[in-house]
Amino acid sequence: MNDNNLYTVDFDARAKQILAQEPLLSAREVEVTFSLRGKKLTAIRRTSLDLYEGETLAIVGESGSGKSVFTKCFVGMLDKNGSITNGSIMYQGEDLAQFTEKDWLRIRGKKIAMVTQDPMTSLNPLKTIGYQIQESVELHQGLKGSAAKQEVLRILEAVGIPDPVRRYRQYPHEFSGGMRQRVVIAIAVACRPQILICDEPTTALDVTIQAQILDLIRRLQKEQNMTIIYITHDLGVVANVADRVAVMYGGQIIEIGMANEVFFDPQHPYTSALLCALPQLGVKGEKLPAIDGTPPTAYTKIVGDAFAPRNKHALNIDFQEEPPMYEVTGTHMVKSWLRDPRAPKVEQPKAIQRLSQISMTSTGTDPSAYHPHLDPNRETLIQVKDMQVTFGSGRKKFVAVDHVNFEIYKGETFSLVGESGSGKTTIGRAIVRINPITSGEVLFKGERVSGKISKEMDTKVIRSMQMIFQDPMASLNERAKVDYIVSEGLINYHLYNNEHDRQDKVQRALQEVGLLPEFSSRFPHEFSGGQRQRIGIARSLIMEPQFIVADEPISALDVSIRAQVLNLLNDLKKSRGLTYLFIAHDLSVVRFISDRIAVIHKGRIVELAEAEELFAHPLHPYTKALLSAVPNPNPYVERAKKLLVYDPDQHHYEKEGPEWTEIIPGHFVYANRPELDGYRKEMRL
Amino acid sequence: MGKYILKRCGYIVVVFLILSFLMYSLYNLIPTDPARQELEPQRKGLKADEYQMLYQQLRKEMGLDDPLVVRYLRWMGLWQDTDGTFNGVLEGNFGYSNLYKRNVVEVIQAPMGNTIFINIFSTIASLSITIPLGIYCAVHKGKRFDSATQVVTMLGYSIPVYIIALIFMYIFCVLWRVFPIMGQKTAGMEYANSWEEFVDMLYHIALPVIVMTFGSLGGMTRYVRSSMIDALSMDYIRTARAKGLKEKVVIYSHAWRNALLPVITSILGWFLGIFGGSVIIENTFSLNGMGKLYWQGLNNMDFELVLAIQMFYSIVSLVGSLLIDISYGLVDPRVRVDK
Known part of the structure; x- marks a missing residue:
């Protein structure tokens, strides 16, 4: 499927090629200002960028870093209240910054085109x-x-x-x-077009589709000799596509260089922190090195280095003066005082060193970590037996979840992984009794909790099973104060002695998730995405649950915030003895956080195994395809990877139907007999 | 699509039957009946017990003592009438107007024509003003013209239509004397041909149409404007712009049809509003329309006339909603039903 020479890359040769050229497009000291309700907001703070013919440049940044705004300047598509207030963008001898709408009709779509996000x-x-x-x-x-x-x-x-x-x-x-x-x-x-700007072209897509789209763009680039700018927050995508990487933060490019330079030798503390926060580089059972705080927005007043307030090792000068661009190599530039001769020398963190060694089959694991499912005295908390969930009826009947079986042991993190529409969220919702199940049953500590149950049982179950929702922006009532949002469960079930007790509980819950107690009198819109997700977690914790269904809790969050929330979830698991059902589509996150993983495809669990076992010996062709598509932050590994495609027709189930089989202890797969024989051979059993 | 329309028509029949029964029962609460209306002229010449006897007899003859359901079915033409024939709404007989002493169908014909004529005129007029105006305001959002339009439409929106009518009458009929103040034709005029008659009628209904149009401008303009603003902020508009299309093409080829979708749904309610509003307009301008007839019928307790007009309004709204749904399917491929 892959044309191999498209993927092998020699960054040094590319660097030489680039240095020999004149830039195709050259942005100098660009400043973009928006006027909003009489206020002037600076979104891009005098930043420069050269684009060379035929290259793939990735611009990486979190939301609010200005990466989209910056590239919109190249196609004249800034929102009406924004304008380029300084600098120039030279392209084919013309300054795009001075263009009128009429001029743009010559360039936009014709010479410079854009692929949008959703x-x-x-x-x-x-x-x-x-x-x-x-x-x-x-x-x-x-x-x-x-x-x-x-x-x-x-x-x-x-x-x-x-x-x-x-x-x-x-x-x-x-x-x-x-x-x-x-x-x-x-x-x-x-x-x-000569230049193609891809603004998060794959963010809204499943990993297997993402890999196909990236492949397509790469092929078209070669055929039509295009220059491509990728805008993304996903470092795995960057590793896959980019020749050069530019990192944006607070409206400026803070580091730019060849992909290998930026990934293996990051110079700016933000770049390095961003890489370290990747779950792929984390050690299981240990905390991810998260970045504290939240990224600046256009409303933030920035003095000195924009990253300084979140940087634990910030120098004094970082808070006072903006650093200049330092040259590291001919292609690698960084805007950080650390490159100043007077600055202390900093060693690359361990995680960055690990980056050059990682591959798909191994990851850092803390060997002393406790695995509840291996404990001989393990206690089954949740048991799902033959669960089926259907929607609609008659001709419009749709089977969302089809005969699903699994057990979740006390104290473990059990993950459900699948693509959109696979039914993973439906399973989670069915367990906490939001969706009724059509057949089968769900047992909680050996007692049936699905179907019709007594009122006392219902109250008990709801208290001990809670859910954390995906989108913190949509899952909190905007009109209620945090105090009410967090304690709504308490109020419903009268789980407090008096008003003082209730407030006390709210404050404790907020503190537990790392928020200040005084936040309880504020409204949700005053918080950032990460903080809002913490409120969502506090809301579920206050019921003192034993089991939490976390439905894609971090997928709507910024990269630097994800690590914070993952750490929080892991801390709570230890301190409270919680059990999680973690629902996600991002396999690298799942691998980091979970004890066991179930892979679900079209409503059926096709494979279930311990996390490392699943990554080491994937059996079902769908699991293999899914794993092959997972982006890897090491550019060399990522580009060399071979993409597998899953075709449901490759099974021959008409002759002999598949069954849910435990192939070795703890490793289940959905297959028929000939396939099982093949799998056994594969595992050399 | 054909099956879908058939299904919808089936619903319409059911809804119409339920609605007509409810209306029939409601209007039966009017404290009078056809028998009493019939006897009213002779009442003074009769003694009380004679009157009572005659009244009871007449009630029996007219079948008024039968149960409500039977009377309703008879009125609908699904039950034998007292003379043994089927003679009801389904056979085209809407009853007898006691006020006009003629069949309701005859009474209703001329006013219905007038009302439909006036309403279609003002609907077309206001759509052809509000849609371009709304689009223009949306494209030039926040500019001076938009702000000015917002103020004017707000005025039109908040002033009741009868006040607008009076103000316009004062300006156009009293101050400037451009339009006749009321009626439908020049008094005592002999027409050489029907064209002349038509022109005279147009001249007379001009002011009512202007008033009705003006009264409906506000809401519709605001609605078109806001749905156009929504459409222009969509991602596919960004895609269209990124293609390098001219802004005009973006607006008229991509945004406008999408903006139309919510507008279509609101047109129905608004269309009915215009019909309802014509009660006031027709009275103010002394036009011979359904609204005025309805009002007179109610005042004189003309039970079967009022019921017929009510049925007319129900049918307009039922058929209107079907038309809206069909046109929605024509505009939006996502709701097109293929089965």
Whole structure:
């Protein structure tokens, strides 16, 4: 599937190539200001960037770092209240910063095109796919009528959409997310642009689809000789695609260099902290080195180094004066006082050293860690027996969860991994009794908690099983104070003696999740995403549960915040003896946090094993495909990886049906007999 | 799509039956009945017990003593009438107007034509003003013209239509004398041909149409504006701009149809509002329309006339909602039903 020479990379040769060229696009001292309700907000603070022909540059940053705003300047698509207030962007002898809307019509879409983030919303729902691509073809290539249509069909084929003639007439809602992103890409490349800006092109997609899309962009880049700017927060994606990496923070590029330089020898404390906070580099059972605090926004007043307030080892000068750009090598530049001759020498942290050694099969594990499922006296907390959940009825019946069996032992973190629509959230919701189950049963400490149960039992179960929700921005009532949000469960079940006792409990819960007690009188909108997720965790903790379903608790959070929340969850597990059902799509996070992992595909658990065992010996072809697609932060490993594709038709279940089998103790797989034989051979049993 | 429409038509029939029964029962609460209306002229010449006897007899003859359901079915034309025939709404007989001493169908014809004519005029007029105006304001959001329009539409929105009517009458009929103050045709005028008659009618209904249009401008303009602003902030508009399309193409080819979706749904309520509003307008301008007829019917307790008009309004809203749903499917491929 992969054209191998697309992937092997010699960064030194690329660096030489780049240094020999004149930049294709050159942004100098760009400053972007927005006016909002009479206030002036500086989103980009005088930053510079050179782009070279044929390269892939990744711009990495958290939300609010200005990465999107900065690149929007290159296509003249700043929001109406924003403007470039300083600097120049030279492209083909013209200064894009001075362009009027009329000038932009010559460049935008034609020379510089853009692929936007969310494929579900970036296509017009009322126009056919064909029309939307043809519009671009007719506008920029001057083709009309059937010639234009032929070109559209060719492009559809080129971006890997099968049956283009039929697809041409279809509407966006008839396409899946990955297919829609292919269409968005088709629109962008239809006019053969010189520069393609991809703004988080795969963030909204599943990992296997993500890998395919990245592959597609890489192929198109080679075919059409495009220069590509990737904007992303995902370091795995960066490792996969980038020749050069620029790290943005607080509206400035703080470090830029070849991918190998930035990944293996990060110079800015922020870059290094960001890499260290990756769960792939964490040691299981130990804390992830998280970055405290939250990234600055346009409202923050920045003095000196923007990262200084969150940097534990910040120098005095970091708080006073903005550092200049220091040159590390010909291609590697960093904006940090640490490069000043007077600054103390800092050694690269252990995690960064680990980065060059990691591969898919090994990760740091604390050998003394306690694994509840290996304990001979293990206690089964949750038992799911033959659970089936269906939605709708009759012809519209949809089986979301199909005969699922597993056990969760007290004190462990059990993870459910699957792609969107696989039914993982439905299982979590069914266990905490939000969704009714169609057949099968759920046992909690040996007692049935599914279906009709007594009122006392219901109260007891709700108290001991709580849920943490995915999107902290949407899961808190904006009109209620934190005090009420956190104690709503207490109020419902009268679990407090008097008002004083209730407030006391709220304050203790807030402190436990690392928030200040005085926050209880504030409203949710005053908090950042990470803090809001802490409020969500406090809300579930106050009921003193034994079991928590954490439904993608970190996927909506910024990279530097994720580590904080993961650490918090692990700390609470130790201090409270909690048991988690952790639902996620990000395998690298799951590997770091969980004891055992179940892989779910289309409502069925296809494989279940201890975390390390699963990564070492994946058996089911779907698990293998999923694992092969997981981004790895080591650029060499990531680029050399071979992508596997799972085709459900490869099983021959019509002859002999599959069964849920324990192939070795603790490792379950859903397979039929011939497959099991094959798996045993694979494991040399 | 055809099956879907058939299904919807089936629903309409059921809803209509339920609605008409409820209405029939409600209007039966009016403290009078056709028998009493019939006897009213002779009442003075009769003694009390004679009157009572005649009244009871007449009630029996007219079938008024039968149960409500039977009377309803008879009125609908699903039950034998007292003379043994089926003669009801389904056969085209809406009853007899005691006020006008004619069949309801005859009474209702001319006013219905007038009302539909006026309403269609003002609907077209206000849509062709509000939609472009709303779009323009959305595109130029926050500019001076937009702010000014916001103020004017707010005024139009908050002033009741009868006040607007009076103000307009004062300006156009009293101060400037451009339009006639009331009625539908020039008094005592002989027309050479029907064209002349039509033109005279247009001249007379101009002011009512202007008033109705003005009264409905506010809400609709604001609605179009806000849904257009929503549409323009969508991701696919960004995609369209990134393609390098001109802003005009972005607005008219991509944003506008999407902005239309919520507008379509609101048109129904608004359309009915115009019909309802015409009760006031028709009275103010002394137009011979359904609104005025309804009002007169209610005042004179003309039970079957009022019921017929009520049924007309129900049918307008039921068919209207079907039309809205069908047109929604035409505009939005996502709700198109293929089965």
